[in-house]
Amino acid sequence: MKLPTRWSQEVRCPSLSVSGDGRELTFNGPSSSGDKEAAAARTDYPIPTACGIFYYEVEILSKGQKGHISIGFAAGDVKLSRLPGWEKNSWGYHGDDGFSFSAEKNGTPYGPKFGTGDVVGCGVDFSQNKAFYTKDGAFLGNVFDRVGSTTPIYPSVGLRHSGEAIRVNFGHEPFKFNIEDHVLQARNVTWAAIMNTPLRREFITNSPPPHGTAAAAMGSEGRGPINQLVLSYLSHHGYAKTARAFQAQYVDMDMDLTPPSKKSSTALPTTTTTTLSTFDGWGPGTHPNDIELRTRIVNSVIEGDIDTALNETARWHPKVLEREEGLMLFKLRCRKFVELLLEAAELKKRMKREEAAGCAGVGEGKSGFVDGMDVDDGLEDGVNGFGGGSGSGSSGSSAIPIKAKRKHSISHSDWTGAAAAQYESALSSAILYGQALQSDYKTDSRPEVQAIFNRTFGVVAYEDPLEAGGDVAEVAGQEARVALATELNQDILQSQGRPAHPTLERLYRQTAACILQLGLLGVGAAAFADMPKEFLDVDT
Incomplete structure (x- = not known):
């Protein structure tokens, strides 16, 4: 995946000139006389939905006489002779009147006008498929629906009159707006939605749900499979003391950790290591101190x-x-x-x-x-x-x-x-x-x-x-x-008919792979399901 970093020299209206570093656009042609005439440019690469939120800022170097400048997004098939927001699959915020446009003629009141010296930020949140704008570091609110939901989109800017010029910041330097905080808020919203998603009974029975609110809502029936996975993980890596303490804690809470295939009328003892073996599928003949x-x-x-x-x-x-x-x-x-x-x-x-x-x-x-x-x-x-x-x-x-x-x-x-x-x-x-x-x-x-x-x-x-x-x-x-020690441990486990990797680890890897694929398939919210941060980072 490549992020947009400059205006394209090829994909632009001839009336616009691009600076050598690809960051400045200047209108050099005759001023447009009607609503059907304009000059637009876009970036070399579209915005990858897997980034979750994409944001860029535009400094108005000169608004010219009228300030007919549009900042936004456009699909690859949108005409370069039209301002962003005038055509289907294009969205724009116009500086002359402060209106937002989404394939419409008259637009909708949205924010303040902008002109020379102002810095206008433009972003898209693919978890909601909504755009948002900022002005001089202040958030103006979400706008538009289904932005980029059906086609790849490019950052795009349109100018109409002589003397109009802008300079873009695709992360080349610090932004006026605190985009990091905005991304964090979006991430928290997405993660809260994940945690509060109710789980079906059959999923609870066969697979481990996430921790937190969702797990608490399931009660002991939901926690049982999770505890089995944790105990299996501890046993796999040889954390015998921790595994015994963990097992004893949940047996004391009258929680049955025995896999269904191993259930018997006798309660699990908590003072021997043989019970730990049952959680990894060890068969008879296992040494009582195998861990x-x-x-x-x-x-x-x-x-x-x-x-x-x-x-x-x-x-x-x-x-x-x-x-x-x-x-x-x-x-x-x-x-x-x-x-x-x-x-x-x-x-x-x-x-x-x-x-x-x-x-x-x-x-x-x-x-x-x-x-x-x-x-x-x-x-x-x-x-x-x-x-x-x-x-x-x-x-x-x-x-x-x-x-x-x-x-x-x-x-x-x-x-x-x-x-x-x-x-x-x-x-x-x-x-x-x-x-x-x-x-x-x-x-x-x-x-x-x-x-x-x-x-x-x-x-x-x-x-x-x-x-x-x-x-x-x-x-x-x-x-x-x-x-070598890890390989030997895996070989010993496999020789006993056990998996080379604990089930909990395999579930983690599978979930991480699924989230990555969802992001690549265009599900923007996947970018905010940060598994290493949620489950592995010590600062979390």
């Missing part, structure tokens, strides 16, 4: 403790490591290799800090991990080229062979102290683990595996991967941990 187990696994990945995540997943959710030919197992192992490299990098930085503080001198060597690893000839450029080096990063093989030898040996006579010993140990562990990882997957030709392999081993070439920037920092950083 805690899953949360511990996920948090282990986020904290970089990949061994714990691997061991716990293998023990409680082995199918996760087996599905897709062990793809998640491969990803976790690659992450462990990165964690080992990060550990070695941190120890090396510590060793340098101790050196700077007066410890023994450090022997000169290459920067980066390649001072402790030997990369095969022909592939070293590929490693160094990863993330912005000189090479292309392509070697014909996705694996980067690592030899168990060093180009520069590390001697305790050069690097002394516990930090040096720890660094040597961490570096050796990383080398050995990288060799084993490469050996185990060297025959795996899957493109996804090859791509992950290349990105993972690209970290080898950098002394401090987190400070390297680009793809290397992206692979090694905290966001990569979180992304």
